[in-house]
Structure formats: structure tokens, C-alpha cells
Amino acid sequence: xxxxxxxxxxxxNVIARRQYWGLIFVLPCVIFFAVFFLYPLVTGFxxxxxxxxxxxxxxxxxxxxxxxxxxxxxxxxxxxxTLGFVVGSTAPTVIMSLFVALLFYQxxxxxxxxxxxxxxxxxxxxAVVSVIWVVLLHPSGILTNVVRPLTGKAEITWIHDITxxxxxxxxxxxxSAMPFYMLIWLAGLTAIPQELRDAxxxxxxxxxxxxxxxxxxxxRPTAVFVMAVSTISAFQGFALQYVIAxxxxxxxxxxxxxxxxxxxxxxxxxxMGDAAAVSVFLFVCIMVVTGxxxxxxRSDRYSIx
Amino acid sequence: xxxxxxxxxxxxxxxxxxxQAQDPVTVKLWxxxxxxxxxxxxxxxxxxxxxxxxxTVEYEIVPDYFTALQTALAAGAGPDxxxxxxxxxxxxYAMGMLAPVDPVAMxxxxxxxxxxxxxxxxxxxxxxxxxxxxxxxxxxxxxxxNYACYANDDLWMEAGLDPATxxxxxxxxxxxxxxxxxxxxxxxxxxxxGFDFNWSAPIYxxxxxxxxxxxxxxxxxxxxxxxxxxxxxxxxxxxxxxxDIVNVHEIGGPQYTVSRNAFNAGELATECTFGNxxxxxxxxxxxxxxxxxxxxxxxAVNDLGFATYAFYLQVNADSPREVQEAGWQLVAKxxxxxxxxLNEAALFQPIADYLxxxxxxxxxxxxxxxxxxxxxxxxxxFANFAEVGDALGRARDRIxxxxxxxxxxxxxxxxxxxxxxxRALADIEAAGGG
Numbered sequence: 001x002x003x004x005x006x007x008x009x010x011x012x013n014v015i016a017r018r019q020y021w022g023l024i025f026v027l028p029c030v031i032f033f034a035v036f037f038l039y040p041l042v043t044g045f046x047x048x049x050x051x052x053x054x055x056x057x058x059x060x061x062x063x064x065x066x067x068x069x070x071x072x073x074x075x076x077x078x079x080x081x082t083l084g085f086v087v088g089s090t091a092p093t094v095i096m097s098l099f100v101a102l103l104f105y106q107x108x109x110x111x112x113x114x115x116x117x118x119x120x121x122x123x124x125x126x127a128v129v130s131v132i133w134v135v136l137l138h139p140s141g142i143l144t145n146v147v148r149p150l151t152g153k154a155e156i157t158w159i160h161d162i163t164x165x166x167x168x169x170x171x172x173x174x175x176s177a178m179p180f181y182m183l184i185w186l187a188g189l190t191a192i193p194q195e196l197r198d199a200x201x202x203x204x205x206x207x208x209x210x211x212x213x214x215x216x217x218x219x220r221p222t223a224v225f226v227m228a229v230s231t232i233s234a235f236q237g238f239a240l241q242y243v244i245a246x247x248x249x250x251x252x253x254x255x256x257x258x259x260x261x262x263x264x265x266x267x268x269x270x271x272m273g274d275a276a277a278v279s280v281f282l283f284v285c286i287m288v289v290t291g292x293x294x295x296x297x298r299s300d301r302y303s304i305x
Numbered sequence: 306x307x308x309x310x311x312x313x314x315x316x317x318x319x320x321x322x323x324x325q326a327q328d329p330v331t332v333k334l335w336x337x338x339x340x341x342x343x344x345x346x347x348x349x350x351x352x353x354x355x356x357x358x359x360x361t362v363e364y365e366i367v368p369d370y371f372t373a374l375q376t377a378l379a380a381g382a383g384p385d386x387x388x389x390x391x392x393x394x395x396x397x398y399a400m401g402m403l404a405p406v407d408p409v410a411m412x413x414x415x416x417x418x419x420x421x422x423x424x425x426x427x428x429x430x431x432x433x434x435x436x437x438x439x440x441x442x443x444x445x446x447x448x449x450x451n452y453a454c455y456a457n458d459d460l461w462m463e464a465g466l467d468p469a470t471x472x473x474x475x476x477x478x479x480x481x482x483x484x485x486x487x488x489x490x491x492x493x494x495x496x497x498x499g500f501d502f503n504w505s506a507p508i509y510x511x512x513x514x515x516x517x518x519x520x521x522x523x524x525x526x527x528x529x530x531x532x533x534x535x536x537x538x539x540x541x542x543x544x545x546x547x548x549d550i551v552n553v554h555e556i557g558g559p560q561y562t563v564s565r566n567a568f569n570a571g572e573l574a575t576e577c578t579f580g581n582x583x584x585x586x587x588x589x590x591x592x593x594x595x596x597x598x599x600x601x602x603x604x605a606v607n608d609l610g611f612a613t614y615a616f617y618l619q620v621n622a623d624s625p626r627e628v629q630e631a632g633w634q635l636v637a638k639x640x641x642x643x644x645x646x647l648n649e650a651a652l653f654q655p656i657a658d659y660l661x662x663x664x665x666x667x668x669x670x671x672x673x674x675x676x677x678x679x680x681x682x683x684x685x686x687f688a689n690f691a692e693v694g695d696a697l698g699r700a701r702d703r704i705x706x707x708x709x710x711x712x713x714x715x716x717x718x719x720x721x722x723x724x725x726x727x728r729a730l731a732d733i734e735a736a737g738g739g
Contacts (some may be wrong), residue, residue: 054379055400070516073721139560140494154492162707216512237499246559247507247695251702267372269692270396272379 003208041283047276054272065277078251078261081166082150086234088170093230094223097178101185122179129176130243134159137168137244149221160233166254169240176240177233181226188222189215192228198224224297228290235286248256258282327359330631333704334362335377335384337370339652341585346639351421360631378402378621385624386632388426388616391435393701395528395686397619399733402618403436403443410633416442435683436617444617445640448652450580451681452513452611453673454600460486460497460574472597476517476546479575480554481601486574487556498574501557502547503564503578507691507698511580511684511714512695513611514697517543519682520605526685531726533693535719536701543710548705553556568592575607577611581670582651596673610677647671685719689693689729696721711713 048065050058069075083096104115121129136143137158144156160166192215238259242248248264249256256264257279266275319621336346343366350362363383367373371393377383385646389397397403408419419442423432436444452532456468464486473479486499503509515525521539526532551558565583567573567591577599579587587594599610618639620632643654644664659665700718703709 051735053400053732053736054375054403059735100554138562140492147491154490154494154622155560157558160560160706170520197464236606247698250698251559251706252699264695267375268695269689270375271692 009193014245029230044276044279044283047273048280050273050276052272052276053270054266055270058273061273064283065273068274069277069281072255072274074253075258075274078258078278080237081253081255082237082257082259084166085170085173085255086231088166089173089232089237090227090234092170093174093177093181094226094293096174097226098185098219100178100182101189103181104186105189106296116183119179121176126176126239127243129172130240133172133240133244135169147240159244160251162252162254165245165251169244169255172240172244173234173237177230181230184222184226184229185219188219192218218296224294227297228293231293233287235282235289258285318443322663328627329359329361330627331361331363332386332628332631332635333384334364334632334635335370335374335387336364336365337388337650338366338368339448342447342646342652345642345645345649348483349638349642350635353635356638357634360634362635370679372455381623383621383623384450385621385628386618386620386635388618389444390616391614391683392511392684393434393692394443394617394619395690396688397607398438398443399688399729400736404622404624404629404632405631406442406444407620407630409628412634413636419445422657423655424660431679431682435613435615435686436619438686444619445636445652446615446654447639447656448582448620448646449613449615450582450653450680451579451613451677452580452599452672453648453677454577454597455568455583455587455594456576456597457568457571457574457578458595460571464499464574467594468597472595473600474598476600477603479554480550482558483550483575495556495561498557498561498567498573500575500577501561501564501567502550503576504559507694509578510694510697510701511690514543514547514701515684516599516609516611516681517546517602520609521609524685525697526687526722526726528685528687531687531730533719533722533726535697535722536715537713540715544701544704544711544715548703552708553704558684559702581647581653581674584670585651586619590692596670598673598677609681611681613678614684615683659706687729688733689725692725693722696725 051061052058129294139155139157159165164255196214200214241255241257241260247256249260262278263277347476458468461468473482483499488497490496502721518539523534564576568576618636620629640654643656643659646652646654698713704711704715
């Protein structure tokens with residue numbers, strides 16, 4: 001009995017020691033997470049419950065900021081603008097980047113050079129990309145001349161036209177984001193064992209059937225990742241709207257995303273409490289959408305293993 | 306008697322070193338970036354520290370200045386002395402962030418001496434009005450600015466116009482001149498604009514749209530009552546003028562290169578939002594320019610140009626008393642060489658003694674600016690300035706670009722701005738400021 005007790009105690013001790021060392025090893029990560037993620041998250045939520053003009057200490061006001069947001073014209077408009085930007089840019093980005101990845105998965109002369117050119121929009125920062133687009137979009141600039149045979153117009157006000165402007169921003173987003181997602185798709189395609197494609201071909205499947213029946217189902221984890229990341233990134237849309245759109249989010253707020261509202265309220269309008277409330281709202285939106293995407297994408301049916 | 310005298314001398318002799326020694330003070334000074342000014346700042350700060358060995362000045366040029374300043378102050382890590390745009394001064398004053406000017410620390414006797422330093426009588430009060438709230442002065446200008454119209458003389462001559470004689474004095478005249486100066490290529494695309502407004506930021510709605518309204522009557526914003534009057538005939542008339550430039554005459558608009566950049570690129574013949582500080586860049590760009598007064602409406606009731614604005618050096622009210630005093634000493638030093646700031650950095654510090662010199666009288670750039678300055682006034686100063694500017698800019702774009710009904714838009718904007726101002730007043734009361 002005593003022997004058994006000692007053995008159990010000794011095993012418990014080993015487990016405890018292992019857990020102890022495990023904790024030690026993960027501690028830096030936990031501290032990093034707590035300092036840079038958890039603390040700002042909690043502080044952000046607290047600030048959303050305060051009246052905070054930045055220049056004086058925050059004053060607790062409960063959920064007033066959230067109640068005010070329900071009748072805040074700019075905030076309500078920014079929800080529809082953000083949704084438009086997310087839907088308008090995410091679906092085309094995901095689909096087009098997949099097609100480009102499929103193209104680059106094939107072997108053809110000059111593939112690596114073309115890949116490099118296609119990849120180039122990812123190299124400069126979003127701010128630089130935005131400046132490039134500002135130049136392209138001059139009323140009598142390159143883009144106007146490109147479409148001139150179709151429109152017959154010498155000048156087109158791309159970014160100051162209330163209808164055209166959001167479309168142009170979405171195009172800029174697709175152009176700048178596509179290379180990154182193309183790489184992810186390419187990695188997903190490479191991870192699919194060649195034997196499965198060969199087996200499909202032996203079974204008589206043509207290229208399209210092989211893609212629909214074999215590759216696409218096996219790309220589901222990649223698809224979930226691409227969709228989740230691109231949706232989160234689109235929800236956080238800020239830099240393009242800040243640099244390309246006139247007066248940060250204009251004209252007439254047609255490009256004022258939730259990100260722009262947070263910046264304006266927090267750092268332009270001395271309304272940090274409201275900015276924090278919008279941030280919390282954005283956080284919840286992203287959590288819900290991403291959670292839904294992951295839940296929909298979760299399936300044991302298609303797995304390489 | 307002799308013993309007593311010796312005793313006094315002995316005590317004074319013993320205490321003298323202690324009396325002279327002052328506690329070390331560190332003053333953190335933040336300024337926005339203006340490259341030509343930095344070398345002069347650094348030189349004066351070095352001199353200042355030599356003259357005041359117990360004071361250390363930590364001088365910093367801060368990128369993304371306004372955001373950085375707000376967040377640093379919010380985090381309690383803000384500077385002791387900082388310069389600030391008059392557009393935001395009311396916000397800082399309302400929140401109790403600004404310390405009143407300390408004439409004694411500056412080496413003067415009374416606040417009247419400070420005003421006198423900037424000119425006798427109303428002139429001094431006028432130039433310092435940008436940072437005077439409820440009769441109390443909260444800072445001194447490092448650069449006082451107002452706008453004038455610059456003509457690109459070569460482009461004017463090319464169009465058969467002589468800016469010296471033909472430059473218009475009225476807004477309608479400016480349109481006539483602009484039409485003559487505008488050039489299009491064979492396809493109809495604008496390659497040279499005759500005149501255009503600066504559409505680039507909402508703050509210009511207060512710096513040049515509002516003064517055009519004020520020429521006809523009152524400003525859109527009453528800074529004393531914190532109320533807005535936007536849906537009125539004067540605003541409609543000015544808005545129509547702006548809209549006609551884009552939609553009727555088709556000679557300009559926000560879609561084109563920002564007016565200042567276009568002027569320096571030789572693509573815009575007339576620009577009216579440069580201060581005296583604009584000339585170095587024009588000279589570098591090889592622009593042959595002349596300077597003119599801002600046009601007026603033919604039936605203007607107020608003879609003024611565009612708004613005056615400034616950067617003021619201010620002292621943080623939360624800094625310890627001895628740091629504040631050292632800060633005002635430093636401010637006095639940094640405003641002691643107006644000639645150098647004007648000649649080397651194109652920044653105008655309106656110190657009376659300097660204005661009276663032959664050197665200043667010989668300055669060819671300043672007369673028009675000075676003329677407009679003495680006839681003009683500061684932009685309205687109120688908290689939540691940026692938010693109001695944003696609302697006004699949106700109204701302009703809805704009407705000019707969106708073609709919406711002017712009456713409806715201006716009424717909505719008036720309601721919105723009044724709500725913003727009401728909230729500003731509530732915040733001020735809650736902060737115990739104002």
C-alpha cells in the first residue's frame with residue numbers, strides 16, 4: 001500500500017514538475033500576450049465605458065457611448081461602408097488569388113519572372129501602394145487614358161466621384177492584397193499529394209473534374225484561412241481609405257470605414273471613449289464573422305489524412 | 306558697530322554660494338517640424354542653457370505632431386513647453402491644459418509689457434488674440450500667418466495680363482481672370498488652372514470659406530455663444546461661388562492636384578492659401594511670383610481677407626511651478642530673434658521693435674501680409690474645431706460634388722454643428738474649464 005502510494009505520489013510529482021517546466025517555457029509568450037493583447041483589450045473596453053477627451057482623465061459613464069453610437073450618423077454610415085468594402089473586396093480577392101495560384105501551379109516558360117512581377121504589389125507598404133494609386137487616378141492620368149477609347153472622356157474624377165470612389169478603393173485593395181493570398185493558395189496546392197491527382201486522372205477525371213472533386217475539397221482548410229484572414233483584414237480597412245480617399249474617408253464619407261471612424265473620433269475629435277466603443281464593436285464583428293467562417297469550414301469529410 | 310558689520314559681511318559671504326545655487330530644472334520642449342527653423346531653435350536653446358546653467362532643455366521635433374502631442378499629454382508624458390496651432394488652442398484651453406503667460410519669468414514686469422512687446426495698443430492685442438481667452442494670454446506666437454494671393458507672373462503675362470495692374474480686387478473679377486488663365490489640351494483636359502481654392506483639408510472651411518462668408522456679414526460660428534448659423538444667404542452665396550468653379554466654369558475642383566503643389570509645379574496661375582512662409586519653396590521651384598491682397602465681394606460689409614492663424618508656444622499647466630517658470634524664460638528666448646526666424650525660416654514673429662526696423666521695412670514679402678493682418682481677424686476659436694471642420698467639408702462636398710439640395714444640406718449641417726458645439730460646451734463644463 002505504501003509502495004503504491006509512493007509510486008502514485010512520485011508520478012504526480014513528475015507530472016507536476018513537467019507542468020511547472022511547461023509553464024516556465026510558455027511564460028514569455030503568456031506575458032507577451034497579456035501585455036500586448038489582453039491589457040489593451042481590457043483597457044480598450046474600459047475606455048469604451050468612459051467619457052475621455054484625451055486631455056483630461058477618463059470619467060466612467062457606463063454604456064452611454066454605446067447608446068450614443070446607435071444614433072451616431074457617421075458610425076451608422078461607416079457600418080454600411082465597411083460591409084461594402086468587406087464584401088466587395090474579399091470575395092474577388094479570394095477567388096482571383098485562387099485562380100492566379102492555379103495558374104502559377106502550372107509549369108510554363110517565364111513562370112518565375114511572372115510570379116515575381118505579380119508578387120511586387122506586396123513589397124511596398126500600403127501607404128506607398130496608396131500613393132501609386134493616387135497618381136494613377138489623376139483625372140487626366142494613366143487610368144483615364146486607358147479607358148478613354150471606351151468612355152471618350154478626357155477627364156474622369158475617379159476618387160472624388162461619390163459613386164466611383166468606393167469602387168476604385170476596392171480595386172486598389174484587390175490589387176494589393178491578391179499576391180499574398182495567392183501565395184497561401186499556392187502553399188495549399190503544393191501540400192496536396194500528387195498521387196491523389198494521378199489517381200483521379202487514372203479514374204478518368206479531366207483537369208476541371210480533378211480540381212473540383214480532388215483539389216478544391218482538400219483546399220478547404222486553406223480556404224478557411226484565406227477567407228478568415230482576408231475578411232479580418234478588410235474589416236480593419238484603413239490605410240487605403242486614409243491615403244487615397246479625399247479628406248480621409250471622403251468624399252461625403254463614402255469611404256469612411258469603421259477604422260477611419262476610430263481614428264477620427266480618437267485622434268481628431270477628442271472622443272476617445274466613442275472611438276473605444278467603435279473598436280469594441282469592430283472586435284465583436286470580426287469575432288462573429290470569423291467564428292462563423294471557421295465553423296462553416298470545419299469538416300472531417302475532406303482531409304489528407 | 307564694526308563687529309556687527311563684520312558679522313553681517315561674514316554671514317552674507319557664507320550664504321552667498323547657497324543663495325546663487327539653484328535647483329536643476331529640466332524643460333521638455335516639443336515643436337512641430339519646420340526644417341529651416343530647427344537650426345535657429347537649437348542655437349538659441351544652446352545659448353539659453355549657457356545663460357541659465359541650472360536649466361536643461363530637452364528639445365524634440367516630433368513627427369505626426371498633433372496626434373503625438375495629444376496622446377503624450379493623455380499618457381502624462383507630454384512636454385512642458387510646446388507649440389500649438391490656434392485651431393486647437395481652444396480645446397487645450399477648455400481642458401485646462403494651458404498655463405497663463407508669466408511676464409515676470411520672462412523678465413518683464415506686467416502682462417501689459419508683454420502686449421507692448423508685440424506693439425502698442427490694439428495691434429499687440431490683435432496679434433496675440435489667437436491665444437487670449439477670457440482676457441488671459443496663454444502663449445506667444447512662434448509664427449503668425451495669414452494668407453495672400455500669389456500670382457505666377459510668367460503665366461499671367463503669357464495670358465496677356467499684368468498682375469501688377471490686372472490682379473482682381475473682387476471675387477467675380479477673379480473668375481474672369483481665371484477663365485483667361487485656364488488652358489486645356491486638345492482633348493479638353495485641364496493642363497493649367499487660372500485659380501483654384503485649396504480643397505485639401507476640412508480646416509480650410511474655417512480658414513478661407515468662412516472668411517468669405519464673414520466679408521458679407523457674420524462668421525458661421527459664434528465662438529462666444531458656441532452656436533452656428535450656416536443655413537443663411539451669405540453661406541449659400543459663397544457655396545454657390547465654390548460650386549460654380551467646379552460645375553459651371555469647370556476651372557478647378559478637389560479632383561485636381563492640391564493648389565499649393567500645383568502652383569509650385571507651374572500648373573496653377575493663382576493661389577491664395579500661401580502665407581509668407583511659402584516663398585522659399587516658390588523660389589526653389591523657380592516660380593516668378595507677385596503677392597496680392599485677397600479679393601473681396603463687391604458688396605462686402607467687412608473689409609478683410611482670409612483668416613489669421615498662428616502657432617503659439619505654450620506652457621503645460623500640469624508641469625511643476627519651477628518648470629513652468631523656466632518654460633516661460635525659454636519662450637522669451639525663442640521669441641527674441643524675430644529677424645532670424647523671418648530671414649532664415651520665413652516665420653513671422655510680430656515683435657514691435659523688429660517691425661519698427663529699417664530691415665523689416667525693406668522686406669518685400671511682408672507688406673501685403675501685414676496689411677491683411679491688421680484688417681483681418683483670427684478664425685473663430687472653439688473646442689471641437691476639427692469635428693466642425695469635418696462637418697462643413699462634408700456639406701461642401703455634398704453640394705459641390707454630390708449636387709444635393711443646398712437648403713437641405715446646409716440645414717442638416719447647421720443642426721449637426723450646433724450639436725457638436727453643444728457637446729463641446731458640456732465637455733468644457735465637465736472639465737471645469739473655459
